[in-house]
Amino acid sequence: MTTLRQTWAVTRYEFRMQIRKRSLWITTATLAVVLTFSQGDRGPRHLPPGTPPREVMASWALLMALLLPIGFGMVLADRLTRDRRLGLASLLESLPIGRGALVAGKYLGGLTSTAVPAALVLLIAAAGETAHRHDPALFAWAAVAFVLVTLPGLAFVAAFALVCPLLTTAPLFRALFVGYWFWGNMLNPDLFPSLTGTLLTPLGDYPATWLMGERALYAGADGWLQFLRPEPGGAAAVAAIALLLALSIPPLALASPLLRRRNLSA
Amino acid sequence: MDIQITGLRRTFGKVTALDGLDLTVPGGMYGLLGTNGAGKTTLMRVLAGVLPPTAGTVRVGGHDLATRTGRLAVQRRLGYLPQDLGLYPDLSAREFLDYVGLLKGLDDTAARRRQIGELLDMVGLADAAPRKLRGFSGGMRRRVGIAQALLGDPALVVVDEPTAGLDPEERIRFRTLLATIAAGRTVLLSTHIVEDVAQTCRDTAVMTRGRVVFNGPVADIVQRAEGVTWELVGQGPPPATGVVVSAVSRPDGTHYRLVSSARPDPRAVPVQPSLEEGYVALMHAGANG
Ligand SMILES: Nc1ncnc2c1ncn2[C@@H]1O[C@H](COP(=O)(O)OP(=O)(O)OP(=O)(O)O)[C@@H](O)[C@H]1O
Ligand SMILES: [Mg+2]
Numbered sequence: 001m002t003t004l005r006q007t008w009a010v011t012r013y014e015f016r017m018q019i020r021k022r023s024l025w026i027t028t029a030t031l032a033v034v035l036t037f038s039q040g041d042r043g044p045r046h047l048p049p050g051t052p053p054r055e056v057m058a059s060w061a062l063l064m065a066l067l068l069p070i071g072f073g074m075v076l077a078d079r080l081t082r083d084r085r086l087g088l089a090s091l092l093e094s095l096p097i098g099r100g101a102l103v104a105g106k107y108l109g110g111l112t113s114t115a116v117p118a119a120l121v122l123l124i125a126a127a128g129e130t131a132h133r134h135d136p137a138l139f140a141w142a143a144v145a146f147v148l149v150t151l152p153g154l155a156f157v158a159a160f161a162l163v164c165p166l167l168t169t170a171p172l173f174r175a176l177f178v179g180y181w182f183w184g185n186m187l188n189p190d191l192f193p194s195l196t197g198t199l200l201t202p203l204g205d206y207p208a209t210w211l212m213g214e215r216a217l218y219a220g221a222d223g224w225l226q227f228l229r230p231e232p233g234g235a236a237a238v239a240a241i242a243l244l245l246a247l248s249i250p251p252l253a254l255a256s257p258l259l260r261r262r263n264l265s266a
Numbered sequence: 267m268d269i270q271i272t273g274l275r276r277t278f279g280k281v282t283a284l285d286g287l288d289l290t291v292p293g294g295m296y297g298l299l300g301t302n303g304a305g306k307t308t309l310m311r312v313l314a315g316v317l318p319p320t321a322g323t324v325r326v327g328g329h330d331l332a333t334r335t336g337r338l339a340v341q342r343r344l345g346y347l348p349q350d351l352g353l354y355p356d357l358s359a360r361e362f363l364d365y366v367g368l369l370k371g372l373d374d375t376a377a378r379r380r381q382i383g384e385l386l387d388m389v390g391l392a393d394a395a396p397r398k399l400r401g402f403s404g405g406m407r408r409r410v411g412i413a414q415a416l417l418g419d420p421a422l423v424v425v426d427e428p429t430a431g432l433d434p435e436e437r438i439r440f441r442t443l444l445a446t447i448a449a450g451r452t453v454l455l456s457t458h459i460v461e462d463v464a465q466t467c468r469d470t471a472v473m474t475r476g477r478v479v480f481n482g483p484v485a486d487i488v489q490r491a492e493g494v495t496w497e498l499v500g501q502g503p504p505p506a507t508g509v510v511v512s513a514v515s516r517p518d519g520t521h522y523r524l525v526s527s528a529r530p531d532p533r534a535v536p537v538q539p540s541l542e543e544g545y546v547a548l549m550h551a552g553a554n555g
Contacts, residue, residue, distance in 0.1 A: 086354065090316050094344060094346040096341040121555075225269075
């Protein structure tokens, strides 16, 4: 009970501190604007009138997932390391709270603080689409696309962004993360062995493909690790979401001992 | 809560920070004096359950810090102000205290708010409470630090050099505040400043190189310098033997006060030592012994 309450306290305050960060909002707004105005013919703005709202909003969610998570990964990269930098590590270690609760709270707080601007972007997109498609169902589908396409990838990114900087440094992690993002999500698997198009893409390729009824990006395209590239569909989308969530657990489990090690060498 | 430490060792690689330290702290306000690197912070981190000892036993209020349950039991009743405590710049003072209070397990919202209000009053930050911590001065930050330590009415308060870097008036206010809260609890105060201890603590321990070299009433420290404190008026540089504690230029020459086991100069006269000279004598005996 105490652990749950403490986790909740950390979540609330991490969220509060993060959501006040101007960099979070500036990054989100900049990337969203860039994506909106640079989208190609396959982008949601060019979908013909009468396109089902499900496809429109899934397309928006996928478009935003191209770059927004990079910004979120950057912003979240210092959440566990900054306590030491700020001189709060000793105090936190002296409080009667387990490191597990601390890590869980920081994870949930960080995740929700990035989920809010991500959701807001989709809401704005839905509002913009409603202006000329006149279909209130767009908002409902924005919510669905957010949960299926955006959120699992965010959960995955937040876990790694929180923990990896404990192994390297926040700046090095940020550089590696950008490289990974393009290689693991967008690099054509035909050109170079990559994770693009597999179930392991945090971009949300499989769920978006399922919602759109046609290949969103590379989901299921032939390439490296063929067994991770099933035919897209409902089951594959669920498998992709489950895999991303499952993959978020190992880094989080490692966070406590890593944090302990780091604080002891303080 | 009383503290009983026996044979405490803590090493960092090749560095021995605590070297078989024995100490018993009964209660009330207790000073911990020592030079840079003596091991004060390491000792306090061990007491706060932040660092595990390499060897030895530490019991606080009967709880063994080596066990997880013991550590948690102590941490629930502990207030700790670390040396160089940082604060979250993007929270207000009130929010920061609320956060620490929640982590200390103060779950009753109304009671927590009331306590935070009282503590903010006590440390003179009531007006600054809604302001972001990023704009706080060094003294204000220290006061937030002591307020967070006192949240939850701890039985043991461990404060690591709380007066370093404060202006004289603020320093006096701060140590008086510490002395007032010592009623009914144990307050362990570490400092380099002999005067802080002299004004607030009845008993003190003095550490050098990871050991306790003195443990007892503050007044007894003075005795350590009796017979080894000298005054000398000279024109040239200070004598080569002994440690110069003060040097004041006057029309008739420079007045030196120094601590030395042997008469440093034929013209030197023995004088009544001060607390500071007692401390210097002690550190010197420790360094040579
Ligand atoms: N995390 C650490 N890693 C390596 N060495 C350490 C560590 N912490 C302390 N030490 C070493 O242990 C010794 C005691 O340090 P400590 O900080 O406890 O001294 P202190 O009495 O608090 O000094 P000061 O008055 O300067 O704060 C020093 O030699 C220091 O270099
Ligand atoms: Mg210290």
